[in-house]
Structures are given as C-alpha cells and as structure tokens.
Amino acid sequence: MAHSHTTHSDMPHVTVGGYLIGFVLAVVLTVASFWLVTAGKLSGEQGLVWLAVLAAVQVVVHVVFFLHVNTSKGQRWNAMSFVYTITMSLVIIVGTVWVMHNVHALMMAR
Incomplete structure (x- = not known):
C-alpha cells in the first residue's frame, strides 16, 4: 500500500522565535499600559484612548503570534x-x- 505524502501548507509554521517575538511584544505592550496608568501623564480621555489602542494592538499580537490566525x-x-x-x-x-x-x-x- 503506497503512502502519499501530503504537505500541510494550511498549517501555520510555528517556531520558538515567533513565540519569543510575540512574548516580548506582549510584555512591552503590558508594561506600556501599566506605565501610562501609573505615571499619570495623560488626562482621563487621552488615557482611555491610549489604553484602548494598546489593548487592540495586544489582541492582534496574541492572535497572530499565539493563535496563529493569518490570511493564508x-x-x-x-x-x-x-x-x-x-x-x-x-x-x-x-x-x-x-x-x-x-x-x-x-x-x-x-
């Protein structure tokens, strides 16, 4: 019985480097969020906008680097x-x- 070799091109290519990049980006975004809140450099509205932007970027980082959702x-x-x-x-x-x-x-x- 012959075995056919199939390529799993639809499967994401997972590397340790990709996880490390995602981890570093997530840590940087988390530290930036905490710094914005604890430093008190921005007003209430500006702080909320910046926190929302940082949260949205962090969601994208998690989806791309950890859940491996892409447009392939x-x-x-x-x-x-x-x-x-x-x-x-x-x-x-x-x-x-x-x-x-x-x-x-x-x-x-x-």
Whole structure:
C-alpha cells in the first residue's frame, strides 16, 4: 500500500522565535499600559484612548503570534470567524453603551 505524502501548507509554521517575538511584544505592550496608568501623564480621555489602542494592538499580537490566525488559504475561515466575532462584540458593546447613555440622559432630564 503506497503512502502519499501530503504537505500541510494550511498549517501555520510555528517556531520558538515567533513565540519569543510575540512574548516580548506582549510584555512591552503590558508594561506600556501599566506605565501610562501609573505615571499619570495623560488626562482621563487621552488615557482611555491610549489604553484602548494598546489593548487592540495586544489582541492582534496574541492572535497572530499565539493563535496563529493569518490570511493564508487554510486559515481564511478562522480569520473570517474572528472578524465576525469582533464585529458582533463591538455591535453589542457599542449598542449597550448607547442605550445606557440614552436611558441616563432621559432619566436626568426629568
């Protein structure tokens, strides 16, 4: 019985170097977030924006370096499901904040 050799091109190529790069980036982003909060260099709104940006970058680092989701042919469904999950999460979060803001504004108007 002949065995055919198949290549797993849809499988991500995992290396120790890739994990180390992801780890270093995650640590740097975490330290930067803690420094922003503890140093008190930014105002409340600026601090929130910078923390949100650093958090978004850290999510991308984790997805790329640790979950190995990319745009290769074998990973397209994973990438599309991740984008769908993020989109629906944003719709739920933004919708909830919008409703709570409107309820607060209407209750304070009376």
